[in-house]
Amino acid sequence: MASAYEGNKPDVRIVLLGVCGAGKSSMGNAILDEDVFKEGRTRESEVQRGRVEGRNISIIDTPGFFNTHLTDEELQKEMMKSLDLCSPGPHVFLLIINLENFTDDHRNIVQEILESFGEKALKFTMVLFIGKEKFSRREWTRIITSEKAQKILSNFKGRFHEMNSKAECDLKHVAKLFKSIDEMVKMNRGQHYSSEIKPISQRQEKNERVTQGEPKRLEAQINIDKDIKTKTKVERMTGCKQSEDPDAVSRYLQKVKADASVGQKTEAEKSPNPGLNSKGFRSNVIGSVGEGKSISQTASTAVPLDSDRTAPLSGNVSHVK
């Protein structure tokens, strides 16, 4: 993929991601320094453009993950639309995480990104923590060095930035955010994310789930997790409560694998895009992160992007005083 991220002031395309109510629309407004996105429940992906520091910036706001007002299909459609709105693809997925409910929120946000955009999206994702102003420096250090934060950040090579979109957000803070984004894009050799192929239909997805993609995906999910959502999903599929029948999941996986090995050849022959998973990504997109490492294998140390944040976390990680 050719690099178009050249010159002093390259254009930047940003897709905002995060759980419902995280503060995505507010952050979009803060970056563009204009109230262009409606704050409150966002139902559709929307693009707004502006010039920041002499650069053309496109920001795509999305409905939040776990949005109870949208079905899974509707949400998925909006996520795909977000890519269309910033064709040929975003330079960065900015994952907004509000620190206020971070500790108590057990939903698996990384899984949502994987399901919507595939593993490839991870190297284009940077976490943007907001709400830090509500915590003391000691609390912030505890949060950012917590197992939970480190586990999330390990998916994105430790990339994070923090900013407050409500107060104290001025050009200086936005400039630092862009510096972090520029560094990330540089590490990606100027490339932008591209799904390469449009997602295929949900129906085809279901068929494929019982063949190649699903065993790997489920296995990975179980390894990653102990996550409530996955456990519930698997329990729903097996029809057994894991606590009541601990072997149900492994029996189910064995069966799915056996089915897959029978169906694999036939599916591959039938498929117009062999090796692509339900959403048009390579079938191994879910279940490994980074460069072929599983989530459990990846480094657990967060690496702040800014050069002024290379000191210990308790010291210089903050941009916001």
Ligand SMILES: Nc1nc2c(ncn2[C@@H]2O[C@H](COP(=O)(O)OP(=O)(O)OP(=O)(O)O)[C@@H](O)[C@H]2O)c(=O)[nH]1
């Ligand atoms: N403390 C703090 N609160 C924020 C910040 N940015 C936004 N909020 C608050 O978070 C709430 C949700 O803001 P939105 O920007 O509408 O959130 P959203 O993620 O776009 O919400 P959905 O579109 O429903 O997913 C609002 O009450 C904001 O005031 C921030 O930087 N710090």
Ligand SMILES: [Mg+2]
């Ligand atoms: Mg919104």
